[in-house]
Amino acid sequence: MRRLWPTTVRARATAGACAVVAAALAIASYTLLGLLGANLLRNAEGDAEQQAVIVAQLAAAGQLDRVRPPAHGVDFVQVVSADGRVLLASPNLAGTPPIRTVTPRRAGTLAHTWKVRPLGGEHRQRVVQITTDTPQGLVTVYAGTSLRDVDAADDTTTAALAIGGPLLLATVGLVTWWVTGRALGPVEAIRAEVAEITDRDLHRRVPVPPTHDEVARLAQTMNATLDRLESSGARQRQFIADASHELRSPITVLRTQLEVALAVRDPELWPELISGALEDTERLQQLTVDLLLLARIDAAQPVPAVRLDLSALVRDATESRLGDRVPVRTDLAPDIEVEGSDLWLTRVVTNLLDNAQRFADRRVDVVLRTVGGPRGRTAVLEVTDDGPGIPAGDRERVFERFTRLDDSRSRDHGGAGLGLAIARDLTAHHGGTLTAEDSVQGARLVVRLPSVRTLPDA
Structure with missing residues (x-):
């Protein structure tokens, strides 16, 4: 998994954006298909139920002869008695046996979706079943409608999502790759410039993009750091030069005094020469102590x-x-x-x-x-x-x-x-x-x- 994971910021940003969009797209597609199917199914069931209620009311009043042809949106109607006889059927179900062989034992309303199609064809049927009391006993009214619109909408939406989803992911990936590349371009320029800067060319500075964003502030901070490094380097070189000069003077004087003392054969002059050499030694010692203290201070040791x-x-x-x-x-x-x-x-x-x-x-x-x-x-x-x-x-x-x-x-x-x-x-x-x-x-x-x-x- 680590080998497959992108190693660059640009690739990781693109992969992350595509993953997030893919997850959001999958959730949105599932939700959209569910809501669309439920809404269309509810509309189809409403039409069938409305037709079934009308027929059930006429059957309860003993007026089945007044039943009109199915309304728009309803494919068929069938009325079955408790003993399984077909009392009424729409023309497209004339001569066919009851839709269901199971006889209801009490009044009520049920809704079914038939995969075995009562009328044949390519689409499912949504059937509303209402059982009601009539002068002849329990009667069951079946009103069905085709789910062709629901199936067609599902198929169309699924095809659109199957085509549009990958296109959207590809677009997001390309745009993220391009935008990330544009955003990281100045960072790469800064990195390349810093990689070429050595201790001998601290005067060089990284390019500052004219975007006034985080990358520009990073470049400004980097240049400020280089300013401090250059100033520190110059100060260190000056310190070394000054220290060398200051140490050379007492060492030279001390050597001269010792050479004179070695050359002078008069013991009476030795105390004076030795005293002068001792003073220069003390001065050299104090200078060394001061230089060591300055070195500790420059090392930023905590107080x-x-x-x-x-x-x-x-x-x-x-x-x-x-x-x-x-x-x-x-x-x-x-x-x-x-x-x-x-x-x-x-x-x-x-x-x-x-x-x-x-x-x-x-x-x-x-x-x-x-x-x-x-x-x-x-x-x-x-x-x-x-x-x-x-x-x-x-x-x-x-x-x-x-x-x-x-x-x-x-x-x-x-x-x-x-x-x-x-x-x-x-x-x-x-x-x-x-x-x-x-x-x-x-x-x-x-x-x-x-x-x-x-x-x-x-």
Whole structure:
């Protein structure tokens, strides 16, 4: 059965449509033939019964001599006594024995369909039998009519259905095959185009049909997916190029220092050379840690859904910097709870503080508060420094990986240009945002995290 079942959508749709239409046609044909035969049979029986009732009434009144010839639609009439004698018969039954040899024992009305034809011929007879009391005893009246019209209608309808049914099925199959082919043509074009797209030509796009239907939306979705893949590929290639460049610099410096230390024979210079090599090693180690973290973020690893006290997290991060060159002043609303990773959110706060202290002149301000209504509150963390600030045109570029602004925010201040990029990616993983916004002086970085509620008082 599986081998016989169609394997293509087009064939399955055609087979399914034909099967449904065939079933509906069979049911409709059976119903039509039944209703048509029943209606014609009822009409024929009505004519015969009407004639039989008239004759029975005359027989009950002892006036059989007043019986007229059968009306239109009635083929014959016969009246038989209880002892089997024919008391009256229409001319076409003159001299013939009783239609039935069984003598009724009580009055009543019966209807029979004779397959053995009383008058011969090619068609069945519908006979109505009425038994009634007369002055001479029980008398049975037989009135019959031919079912030629019923048989002819059945034969004609059956022949029409036998011819029209297959033609209708063939038409449905052809139309379904054609319509399905037209509908699936764009899908096949999309499939063929996608099959030819490799990782080296992600710029290609699938054709979008001008139909504005589901297939067109599928093509648009496919093109949007290709856009994301192309953007991801370009971002990955740029990341690899930038990472290679950033790793090459400390490795080159470290190698130079080690070669100088190897070449210098004065032991008094070795501590200074080794100290410089150690600093470059630490920088290389930090850069490697940042790159690994970015790789984990790009892999879209899920964020642990753990409730944590954001106020305590920020407080711990700032208190650990009491001895730094630039003091950190805080204004933290108490008991603000969010869901996420304690480690990753701590990294967000640490990166923002590192960035602020790197460029601050005399102070760094940290403010934590909540905004919003009872249906949904948002935690807002602001880190502000009094440094040179971020120009309006660079407020998005500072969050790009390996990006350093000129002048005051240059390589001389240290860092690989990954801190803010990591902070934004980690914030986005928690369903929040990180933006650089207007400030009276210096830079102002704002983190917004959703799904926040204030912890109840102890």
